Amino acid sequence: MTHTPLAFRHHNHRLCVRGALDSARTLCNERGARLTPLREQVLELVWQSHKPLGAYQLMDQLATASTRRVAPPTVYRALDFLLEQGLIHRINGLNAYVGCPSPEHRHPSHFLLCRACGVAVEIESAQLNETIMDNAREAGFRLESHSLEVTGLCPDCRSQSDA
Amino acid sequence: MTHTPLAFRHHNHRLCVRGALDSARTLCNERGARLTPLREQVLELVWQSHKPLGAYQLMDQLATASTRRVAPPTVYRALDFLLEQGLIHRINGLNAYVGCPSPEHRHPSHFLLCRACGVAVEIESAQLNETIMDNAREAGFRLESHSLEVTGLCPDCRSQSDA
DNA sequence: CCAAAGATGTTACACTATAACCCTTTCTGT
DNA sequence: ACAGAAAGGGTTATAGTGTAACATCTTTGG
Structure with a gap:
């Protein structure tokens, strides 16, 4: 029996994004972790697709999306926070980051x-x-x-x- | 039942190195691949311990071991060859390379x-x-x-x- | 021996990530 | 409310990892 995962099929991706952001807000609240606007924006950009994104791609998109030009440490600090909270994973083989669909448990x-x-x-x-x-x-x-x-x-x- | 792997125990490491180099020479011969002196030297350096080594560490050790100062592409090309032949593996989480103990099969x-x-x-x-x-x-x-x-x-x- | 392919040398550069320092915002205890 | 501490973010510079492009040398095969 095979069951093709959602991300490999056409789907309403807005729901993925919305769900991910909602979960993130809830979890951070419960944990007393601060999901700041910057961190949330980075998380949203990571979730724009199911394809892992590199840190420098994220920087570029931040600049595009919000006319906000940030330096590497800014993005990396946001990524570190999201990794610590289990909201994203790092794909070592690609030097890239992707959203975690089930961040509520490690x-x-x-x-x-x-x-x-x-x-x-x-x-x-x-x-x-x-x-x-x-x-x-x-x-x-x-x-x-x-x-x-x-x-x-x-x-x-x-x-x-x-x- | 547990059986502690060799690399985690004290052992006669010279035998590891010798075995690895012998296998490499044999396999490359069989395959018509050219295990040049440089490639063999890099393989030997990778095998100096069971700890994965970075490409730039290897460069330094090449310089120390043989007063031979090489540039990054030289080391990377040797590593690429050894990877293709299955003689070493890359550890993505460490950006480092380690010898393969059973290179005879993919x-x-x-x-x-x-x-x-x-x-x-x-x-x-x-x-x-x-x-x-x-x-x-x-x-x-x-x-x-x-x-x-x-x-x-x-x-x-x-x-x-x-x- | 010559031509082609393969291996190495060399320079310059791209990509990924972090150190160190400073200022601002938020939290904590009183 | 306030002072001090802690956390977040901005900025500059730099470390670490890997590759492109081209020149040179060596090996191989006709």
Whole structure:
């Protein structure tokens, strides 16, 4: 049985953005973390699509979107905050950042990355987590965090390349 | 049952290096790939320990080891060759490179990374591979490569931090 | 031996990220 | 409300990682 994830399909993306921003506001409120206008704006830009964005791309878009020219440290500090709050993930293989669809609980960073269209989809699998933990335990390793990045073709790009 | 991997224990590291270089020479021969003196020297430097090394660290060590001052492209080209031949892996989370203990067959890059001592140990688990493939398949994704990086404490550093 | 391909050298530069310092805003305890 | 502390953000400069483009040298194969 296959179930194509939302981000790989056409969908009403406004709902993704709205949901992400609502969750972020709620969570930060609960946690006493300050989701400032700048941080919220960066989060919204990250969520403009399901494609991971680089820090310098975000800088450019900030400049475009709000005639606000910011230097790298400003963006990186906002990104650090969002990472700490689990509102975004960093994709190491791309030096890029993408919104987290389930920021309410901490979880490892597991992604499917389409090399053709650039879309990133987060995987949540208890079985996968357990397999990884088993492998760590077997080596006597105390696991603290893990990240998985799977590269390939999403269903859409796959059918196009088959044609 | 736990079995502490070799790289996490004291061991005769000369054997690791010798084995790696022997395998590399054999494989490149079989494949008609040219393991030039420079490439071999870079491979040997990568293998000086089980800790991933950055490209610029390698440059420095090349200069020290052989009074041979090389520019970045030289090191990166050697690294690219070694990556293509599967003789080393890149650890994305560290921007660093580490020797592959089983270069004779292509395989994904799965590592346990000790944040205290820096040692990287490669995992090979059919179960892990299958779980990842299952998750990709379920999403209708055509998997082409994957990399897993697990961060934590190795058995040694773990017992020291418990004390 | 010559031509082509492959490997390395060299210069310059692009991209990613952080250090250090300063000023402003917000929070905290009284 | 106020003073002091803490956090956020602006600014400049620089560190760290990686590549483009072109020149030179070496190996290979006809």
